[in-house]
Amino acid sequence: MKLFFTLTVILFLTSCTTQNLRGTGDLGLIIERAIGQVKLVEHTTNTSLATIKGLGDLSHASIVYSRDERYGYVFGRDGGLTKIDILEQKIVKRIMQSGNSIGGAISQDGKLIAVSNYKPGGVKIFNADTLDLVANIPAVYAQGKQSKTVGLIDAPGQLFVFSLYDAGEIWVVDMKNISTPVITKFKNIGSLPYDGLVTPDGRYYIAGLFGEDGLAMLDLWHLEKGVTRVMNHYGKGKQKLPVYKMPHLEGWAMAGDKMLLPAVGQHEVLVMDQNWKQVKSIKVHGQPIFVMSRPDHRQMWVNFAHPRNDTIQVIDTETLKIIKTLKPGKAVLHMEFSPRGEHVWMSVRDESRVDVLNTETFEVIKSLKADKPSGIFFTNRAHKIGL
């Protein structure tokens, strides 16, 4: 009898523990920008699991993940840096690290979090575990002048790379020795870099320029070669349209030997070859914001700036033709693919909805309610360079 009782207890305890176990590889967080909260979702059966509140001003917020895919680091506009435990569904720590920030990155080894700030302009680097300040790098470029920083990414070799919007510079910060960051500065890279990205292999850093045509490119394998300008002739002689929203370069899409990127102030997606030469431009519905590659690179999904932001277009990367135009609703702000690309999630801000679509049939298979959703971030970003 006693044995039976013990066995029952053991069995009961085991089943309890089993029920509580869960992986995090199919989880994600969605920014609910206006009310300062994030929604925890899972993309195996496409449901929302929890809401985590108290994150401040989340307009233009973004998230990176720890390499164990348990913690999300949320970068808020108001300078807030919040560490979320997605298993416990709660905030672990939250600090106000500046007055106004724009994004962040996690280091190659996962131990450092860098945040890109507008005010005061510069980058701050924190211990990913404790959020204690490790390094403060003010972006000082002229006597006393501090530049807003943009396009902050991580790169192999424990590097952080970012651009100075006001100064027109690219800085590379080597954090191999955390007590002495080594900063390499590249000046006169072009006027008003507005965003930057690193290619998925972590080799090339590219800054988009708002103030002039072309892009600034830095080969991180060969810093000694300096910054080169690519796509210099793009846009020459053309009247640019007013830009109601800055494009994002994060989703910059590479497909085989082609790269697609949003043109600034044109209703076009640009196609470059491997030599950074423009080979084509694709006419699209509006000014592209995100040009995002499905994980298999066969399709590119594009959203657009105000006032044409009710539309999504899908480009076939083989033919470079638009194969589908969708009208999900007012203000489609962001998209995120499931890790292997069978589904795409998109946030429809003005209709407070997140739609999940099948990327083969383009059918909406699920709609989730979310309050003015913007960015959608799945945990598999944890293992991608530059995200």
Next chain:
Amino acid sequence: MQTLSLVILVFLSLSVFADRLTDRQQELRYLIKHDCGSCHGMTLKGGLGPSLQSLALKNKPDELLFITIKEGRPGTPMPPWKSLLTNDDINIIIKILRKGIN
């Protein structure tokens, strides 16, 4: 009787007009928060673009704000909004900004 119905009619159309203005004002408030906000921050305390909070605009005359919204600021990312907004819209936006949106 006819006069009365005319008065009522005028009154009704006036109130409809007033409602419409309110709707438009609400739309413009939304536009300020979310679309201006994409560069100036949702609370308008500044981002890529400068702060648009009422205190920050205190010393900027209406005419300057009007021309900036209408024509944009060449050499900066501030676009001209004239193709999307009427002069009336712009004046309403200036009023909302002066009052503050929060």
